Amino acid sequence: MKNPHVPPPHPLYKQNSWSPDTIREETWQRRKSISGTRRLVRSKSVSDDDLEELKACIELGFGFDLPDVDRKLSDTLPALEFYHDVNKQCSKSLLTDGGDAEEVKTRLRQWAKLVACSVRESSSSSI
Numbered sequence: 001m002k003n004p005h006v007p008p009p010h011p012l013y014k015q016n017s018w019s020p021d022t023i024r025e026e027t028w029q030r031r032k033s034i035s036g037t038r039r040l041v042r043s044k045s046v047s048d049d050d051l052e053e054l055k056a057c058i059e060l061g062f063g064f065d066l067p068d069v070d071r072k073l074s075d076t077l078p079a080l081e082f083y084h085d086v087n088k089q090c091s092k093s094l095l096t097d098g099g100d101a102e103e104v105k106t107r108l109r110q111w112a113k114l115v116a117c118s119v120r121e122s123s124s125s126s127i
Contacts, residue, residue: 050079051113058117079114086114 054077058064064080074080 046079046082046110048110050077051110051117053077054079054083055113055117058120079110082110083114083117086111086118 057077064083
């Protein structure tokens with residue numbers, strides 16, 4: 001018969017030995033989880049480099065006359081959606097609420113560059 005006064009056995013624990021690989025693995029997992037959350041939060045902002053990239057594509061002769069922006073193409077060229085807003089003359093991305101004065105100035109400067117690209121593209125296609 002079992003003795004009711006005997007305590008239950010201790011649970012078994014896995015013994016982890018120290019290794020530089022475990023530290024590296026923990027660091028990798030931490031960074032991976034941080035970058036995963038960053039990717040979800042990241043807004044779709046347009047940088048000056050994105051504008052220069054779009055400008056170079058237009059100067060090389062690529063036309064972007066599509067009424068609907070292809071998702072893969074707009075992921076490749078982030079300024080393309082902003083460019084289409086400028087061409088449609090309903091730049092909702094320019095008129096976003098909030099933002100400080102510096103952000104508004106940056107958006108206006110970017111808008112002016114896209115208007116110049118649009119004019120350049122329309123004048124070169126009419127020749």
